[in-house]
Amino acid sequence: MLDVIGSSLFSLLWKMLGSTPEKIEPLELGAWQDAVIFNLPTTEADPMLEKIVQDYLQTLKQEGLDSDRQGVWLQSDWQKLVSHQGTDPLSAASLTKIATTLAALGKWGADHQFVTKIFYTGEINEGILEGDLIVFGEGDPFFVWEEAFTLGNALNQLGLRQVKGNLLINHQFYMNYESDSLKAGKLLKQALDPKLWSSPVKELFKSLPITTPRPQLVITGEVKLPKYAPTKSQLLLIHNSLTLSDILKQMNIYSNNKMSQMLTDEIGGAKEVARYAATVTGIAPAEIQLINGSGLGVENRVSPRAASQMLIAINNLLKPHKLDVMDLFPVAGRDNVGTVEDRAIPAGTAVKTGTLNQVSALAGVIRLDQERRIWFSLINYGWQIEYFRKQQDLFLQSLAEHWQLAPQDFYAQENTEIYLGDPERNLLP
16 A cells, blocks of 8 residues: 655655745736626726725825825726826835735645645554655645644544654645744644644544544654755655635735745745736836835835736636635635624625835725726825724725625625644645
8 A cells, every 4th residue: 555655756755845936927817809898887087986086095094104105996897997106116014925825826826735645654553653754835825723734634534653763844834824944843743643732722622523533643753954855755644625715815904924935935035926916917027126025124015006916917817726815815804704793894705905114905896797897996194093994994985885785795705714633634645
């Protein structure tokens, strides 16, 4: 049942996973002549839209906020509606995660699953491995406690109860959002042995289905990051992650900085993410300037137009999978957790938030009906973060009132809970 992996091939793979990823090239997003052209009530100049934007900016100005530091962009699927500083690259905080989302979909596709392979050296006799256990990750940013528990149970089902050697980890194994692979390996060792669990871990385990057994795998050796792959290793188990679409949804709902940075690193870094996003949208590179994947730092700059264009590009990449942006970003009235909690955004609006000490941003899409959408981006600069959030929500409410919307009828699909720790994602080689 166990396949012997040649040491030269395994070493090559080990080295490859530490190498710089290749550039990702734009996917075909659909020809302009194939676009659905519809009759929006705003295909011509809409004085009311202009008034809503000007009232919004005037309200900010009355608080002493410089209008030149506030960006606004509104467009339909195919036409600009209103713009204020719309093409200026502004500090965008976590709107940078829109670029990460776009580049990740371009590199891997919505259905991609990150693979973690388990190898061993030596021999297994009566449940005891006289050798090392090897974890060969491929950059799964959402390998958390629940995934580790079910991985341990799968190893137990194969008869493994004790490892007398070491736990060897490669540099692309992450756990619990920890990108330091040595620390991630120590977390995995803890997860596999209930005697090492802390009280929070014990409580978390209780959230799993009641039929979930506790893993029982004692590793007596140390956690190490070998420079080279061990020789004569045998493949024992394959663990598949959640799909990339599920991972991105969780990243965006909670605006998880560490997940976004891990994905950015696997793609090839912030510059590669920015390059791909600019290329696939046709936006000038100056409008997408990134220094990291998290959005932390005012040097991350995105224009309001670029934020909306990236969301449209994401939507186009998702169409072949029968998904859209509402499946990857929090939707007001559906996902009342994370970044949309305690917001007064009109129900059915999909959004991405962004917050730094002096930046508050909000970009997303309002669905007028099953076919028509309005894409918007608001980027505010100043210290009044809570005030900005309130005014952003009121701005969207004004738009919803203007179009007399009932967007709760147009959810992409009902919210469904992901299944962390699904044993079906553990496979025999």
